[in-house]
Amino acid sequence: MNFAEITLGHYLALSSVLFLIGLAGVILRRSLLIMMMSLELLLNAANLALVAVGRFQGLPDPQVAVFFVITVAAAEIALGLAILVAIFRIKKTTAADQLASLRF
Amino acid sequence: MIAYAPYLILLLPLLAAVSIRLFLYPFPRISITVSTLACLVSFLGSIGLLLFGSSMGEVTAPALPWIEWAGLRANFGILGDPLARGMATLVSGVAFLVHIYSIGYLEKEPCRSRFFAELSLFVFSMLGIVLADNLISMFIFWELVGLSSYLLIGFWVERPAAGAAANKAFLVNRIGDFGFILGILGAWALFGTLSFADLPSRVAASAPGWAVTAVGLGLFCGCLGKSAQFPLHVWLPDSMEGPTPVSSLLHAATMVVAGVYMLIRVLPILEISQVTMMTIAWIGGLMTLLPALIACQQNDIKRILAYSTLSEIAYMVMAVGLGVAGPAMYHLTTHAFFKCLLFLAAGSVIHGCHEEQDIWKMGGLGKRMPFTALVTILGTLALCGIPPLSGFWSKDAIFAATAHSPGLAAVSMVAGFFTSFFMLRMILVAFGGTPKNDAARHAHEGSIFMTAPMAVLACLTVVGGLLPVESYLHFPHAEGHEAWTLWVSLVVALAGFVPAYHFYRHATQDPLSLPALRDKFYVDEFYRRVFVSTQDAFARLTDAFEGWVVRGFLVRGSGVVARASGQGLRLVQCGQVQVYAAVFILGVFLLIAWLWRQGVIR
Numbered sequence: 001m002n003f004a005e006i007t008l009g010h011y012l013a014l015s016s017v018l019f020l021i022g023l024a025g026v027i028l029r030r031s032l033l034i035m036m037m038s039l040e041l042l043l044n045a046a047n048l049a050l051v052a053v054g055r056f057q058g059l060p061d062p063q064v065a066v067f068f069v070i071t072v073a074a075a076e077i078a079l080g081l082a083i084l085v086a087i088f089r090i091k092k093t094t095a096a097d098q099l100a101s102l103r104f
Numbered sequence: 105m106i107a108y109a110p111y112l113i114l115l116l117p118l119l120a121a122v123s124i125r126l127f128l129y130p131f132p133r134i135s136i137t138v139s140t141l142a143c144l145v146s147f148l149g150s151i152g153l154l155l156f157g158s159s160m161g162e163v164t165a166p167a168l169p170w171i172e173w174a175g176l177r178a179n180f181g182i183l184g185d186p187l188a189r190g191m192a193t194l195v196s197g198v199a200f201l202v203h204i205y206s207i208g209y210l211e212k213e214p215c216r217s218r219f220f221a222e223l224s225l226f227v228f229s230m231l232g233i234v235l236a237d238n239l240i241s242m243f244i245f246w247e248l249v250g251l252s253s254y255l256l257i258g259f260w261v262e263r264p265a266a267g268a269a270a271n272k273a274f275l276v277n278r279i280g281d282f283g284f285i286l287g288i289l290g291a292w293a294l295f296g297t298l299s300f301a302d303l304p305s306r307v308a309a310s311a312p313g314w315a316v317t318a319v320g321l322g323l324f325c326g327c328l329g330k331s332a333q334f335p336l337h338v339w340l341p342d343s344m345e346g347p348t349p350v351s352s353l354l355h356a357a358t359m360v361v362a363g364v365y366m367l368i369r370v371l372p373i374l375e376i377s378q379v380t381m382m383t384i385a386w387i388g389g390l391m392t393l394l395p396a397l398i399a400c401q402q403n404d405i406k407r408i409l410a411y412s413t414l415s416e417i418a419y420m421v422m423a424v425g426l427g428v429a430g431p432a433m434y435h436l437t438t439h440a441f442f443k444c445l446l447f448l449a450a451g452s453v454i455h456g457c458h459e460e461q462d463i464w465k466m467g468g469l470g471k472r473m474p475f476t477a478l479v480t481i482l483g484t485l486a487l488c489g490i491p492p493l494s495g496f497w498s499k500d501a502i503f504a505a506t507a508h509s510p511g512l513a514a515v516s517m518v519a520g521f522f523t524s525f526f527m528l529r530m531i532l533v534a535f536g537g538t539p540k541n542d543a544a545r546h547a548h549e550g551s552i553f554m555t556a557p558m559a560v561l562a563c564l565t566v567v568g569g570l571l572p573v574e575s576y577l578h579f580p581h582a583e584g585h586e587a588w589t590l591w592v593s594l595v596v597a598l599a600g601f602v603p604a605y606h607f608y609r610h611a612t613q614d615p616l617s618l619p620a621l622r623d624k625f626y627v628d629e630f631y632r633r634v635f636v637s638t639q640d641a642f643a644r645l646t647d648a649f650e651g652w653v654v655r656g657f658l659v660r661g662s663g664v665v666a667r668a669s670g671q672g673l674r675l676v677q678c679g680q681v682q683v684y685a686a687v688f689i690l691g692v693f694l695l696i697a698w699l700w701r702q703g704v705i706r
Binding site: 023026027028030035096097099100101102103 | 679
């Protein structure tokens with residue numbers, strides 16, 4: 001195995017691993033805070049894939065898209081954290097399985 | 105432009121009806137004036153046509169092209185042959201007199217405007233039938249008189265019986281009209297034209313056969329309905345629920361004889377088939393007798409007259425069936441005078457006795473209403489065919505035509521016997537004797553509006569026989585006038601007076617009791633048992649279908665399905681956001697896998 005050369009495949013593999021870790025975090029962890037961190041991980045996995053493809057293919061568009069993703073992610077986490085704080089104040093918990101009042 | 109003037113005769117009453125309905129409704133006096141004047145102008149116009157029409161040729165107004173489709177060509181034209189001209193004059197003249205009479209008869213009626221609007225609509229439709237130059241436009245006006253008849257019978261909307269009678273008249277006429285339109289379509293298929301001007305030549309060129317017979321019987325169906333002949337006669341007695349001027353104009357003088365008029369128009373078609381002619385003659389012959397028998401046991405003054413109308417129309421139908429249109433039209437004309445007179449006199453009696461129609465509750469009216477009594481007696485003598493009144497001459501012409509068919513002669517002369525019987529019964533009970541109640545005791549003559557038209561009609565009843573109807577119409581005159589029919593019919597008619605005088609001279613209640621006659625030979629009951637109950641059963645079936653299948657299964661069923669599936673799908677909503685995410689991710693993977701297999705993504 002040649003470690004000297006890092007190819008697009010390596011980047012995409014890393015991105016996939018990050019994505020799966022994030023996915024597992026969102027689905028399996030109970031804490032809303034951890035779930036939001038995992039969401040960030042998902043977004044950054046996508047960012048990594050975009051940047052890598054843009055770099056290796058010599059395209060500017062994916063790299064520009066990353067900036068938008070970062071912006072949206074920042075806004076999302078700001079809103080999410082605010083909602084999280086509001087929920088915690090009312091329910092005294094951040095466990096996702098406790099927050100199931102919106103069912104039939 | 106002057107050539108289109110005859111259209112005014114037709115359209116003025118329509119204009120009056122529309123303007124009353126739209127604008128003049130709140131002003132009864134103006135409405136009445138407009139309606140009556142429109143009728144008067146139509147009458148004067150018809151007289152003009154009658155006197156000067158012949159110099160203008162057969163067709164007096166240019167026909168307007170109307171329907172041209174797949175070889176069917178129907179113009180909207182006005183027919184100007186002597187038959188149409190004479191009939192139009194008769195219709196508008198009698199209608200005008202009835203307009204005048206109605207002014208007096210309905211003076212206290214708050215809805216007079218509506219009555220006169222509907223009367224004008226009737227005059228328009230009836231003149232349309234008379235002046236139509238082809239079967240299509242005749243059929244349309246035919247339906248319009250059906251509508252005006254419906255409206256006028258049901259004029260007193262607050263009376264349930266009037267509404268029921270109006271419905272009955274309309275529905276029974278539907279049956280006849282269905283046959284009529286089949287006949288019209290058949291005539292178009294066989295002869296390729298529906299214009300009265302072209303029909304005789306086309307018919308003459310075609311061969312007799314069952315098809316022509318069927319067409320003739322179909323057309324006769326229209327007459328059965330409109331002229332209330334057996335088996336569709338049941339609506340006419342019930343139609344007496346309408347105001348008496350309506351009974352007089354529509355259900356005695358003009359509308360019910362439209363069937364006879366139509367038969368005469370299509371006579372070339374009927375004449376080809378011996379079967380058709382025999383059917384018409386025999387239905388007419390039997391219908392002279394049947395209602396005359398029923399009338400002997402009726403107690404409602406208007407119903408007695410209604411049954412006598414059925415009988416008299418049957419004489420005309422029988423004459424047509426015997427192939428003599430002249431006597432039929434002659435009798436139609438004199439009948440219009442004396443029967444209209446009798447109905448107006450009956451209306452005068454009912455008006456004078458405060459809406460009392462039962463002859464057994466009247467009595468003694470001869471002294472209190474001498475004028476009405478006089479005109480009733482004149483009308484009765486004319487109706488029974490006593491010389492020298494008009495009815496004698498026209499009935500004699502019809503009897504003469506039966507000279508070679510002994511069966512028909514016997515039946516129709518026996519009918520004459522019973523006609524004399526029930527008419528004298530009516531007069532003796534209603535006008536003779538002593539008053540039976542306060543209403544009859546305080547009976548009085550109506551206003552000049554009511555007596556004047558009766559006086560005019562009484563004059564026409566007396567001298568109407570002198571009108572040269574047959575020679576004016578140029579119908580081929582029946583050959584060989586045999587005298588025996590005259591004497592036999594006259595003796596039989598006079599004989600009818602004897603038992604009536606014997607039984608009813610001093611009667612305070614009916615000495616005869618014949619349930620079968622009183623209950624009209626149970627025809628209504630038969631129809632109720634057989635047709636009405638069948639139809640009710642069918643209606644219940646369709647109602648059940650609508651209730652269970654359409655409303656229950658289709659409409660409510662689809663609602664139930666949506667609701668149940670909603671209830672089921674609610675269970676999916678567990679509230680666990682991570683379960684939603686997992687299902688969502690699973691869905692995405694499945695979608696990707698499916699797209700992969702489909703080869704959309706590689």
